[in-house]
Amino acid sequence: MIKFSNVSKYYKPDVTALEDVNLNIEPGEFVSVVGQSGTGKTTIIRLIIAEEKPSKGRIVIGGWDITNIHPKEVPYLRRQIGVVFQDFKLLPKKTVFENVAYALQTCGSPKKRIQSIIPQVLRIVGLEEKTERYPFQLSGGEQQRVVIARSLVHRPKLLVADEPTGNLDSINTREIIDLLKKINQLGTTVVLVTHNRDVVNNLKKRVITIEDGRIISDQDKGRYIL
């Protein structure tokens, strides 16, 4: 699903975000990417969604070489990847339904399709009763679930989540992680970037540890080792 071959990313003037990273994530995997702040975890996410281009190396997503992806092709890549960030990135003046529908509206989906998909994804994340609420009327965990619902509307094969529990308490954190596990069980590959030790240790899934832009550990059913 994701293949990084000797990928490096440098920022001017002399910042190394990633150095010679080799990575292979198979379809249906649940992978946690851990590491301390500033070690290059988010850079990996940004490279996967083509927000950045690698300085060196090659990146292939779902068989698509996106190393030198043309800007016009980026939207099509992003429709195949669900993205969840720490800051919820919801539109405050839109309801839950509208926020989730927005992802389909901006991609030209017909109204009928929107009307049929939104209730489905809101059911998956457990918000089918709160479709008419505004973000400020929801808890942090619920807001993050709206974001996850929005990321699912294109039925992505891959879901990348960058610190999705960073702003949540332990109860909401558990709920979000459970939701990600559920999505993974439905067949979606999940890449979770986190520095939450408990989350990683409880998952008992593959863990990739990054330090100073390099992979220092890659374990199946791994633990948080830093």
Added chain:
Amino acid sequence: MFSIEFIRVVKFAFQSILRNFWLSVVTIIIITLALLSISFLLIFNLMAQRTMDVVETKTNVYIDLSSSATEEQANILINELKKLPAIKEVAFISPEQTLENFNQRHQNDKILLESLVALEENPFRGSLLLTVHNINDFPVILSELSQEDYANYLEIEDQEFTDSKLIIEKISDYSKKIQRGGMVISLFFVLISIVVVFNTIQVGIYTHREEIGIMRLVGASNSFIRSPFLIEGLVYSLISIIILMVIVFPLLALVQPYVDNFLKEYSTDLVAAVSHNLLLFFGVQFIVAAVITVVSSAIAVRRYIKV
């Protein structure tokens, strides 16, 4: 698919205008002020052109018939002159009227008038009043009349022709100078307007940066992200033009008495003049406004959709 996207783009554009209501109002006011300055320049040009046209149509030249000319010869001459394409009208003026006109024209030349009195009789056999289509054709007509065939019957005084031409040249010269000055001021104003409009639109788009970020994240195409802002620019331009139309006509009616007072018989009906050129007047300005707003939006939004 295309029609769905188009309808959504238009919907998002109107939503954005309404959600940022006061910012939209400020943008529209700024564009309207910029257009108002362009309007002043256009109206001035129109007025100068009309005034020159009026001066030209009112310009005619008397050519006196010499004492040796008979009435028959005068009629032949009139018929000949009427055949010239440059001549609009030829009229015969009676000897009495010719004398009166001559006295009027030379009222400051005492010696000439005294010598005329000394003659004790009207020396004129009459005169011809020539009206031409274009003041610049006078030299051609004068050279035609200087031919030997006519020379014996005509007393050509090209002084008046020269005076008329001088008036027109002076008006034209002033008008060109004022136009140039107006153009510089207008360009300056338009430049300031572009900068202000550009920044206003940038602020508007800055308030949408999160929305743009989300659109990019969920896979909206760049054209879909950009289009609502371009439509927003067009809507701003359209509203500004409508406001301009509402402002301009009462404003013209208001200044009309002052223009009449200043230009007297050369004055122009400003409302009628603008109404007559309605499409050109407002169409050109709409295009100018649309180009400014659309280009500003395109540049401003580009910053946020860059990969």
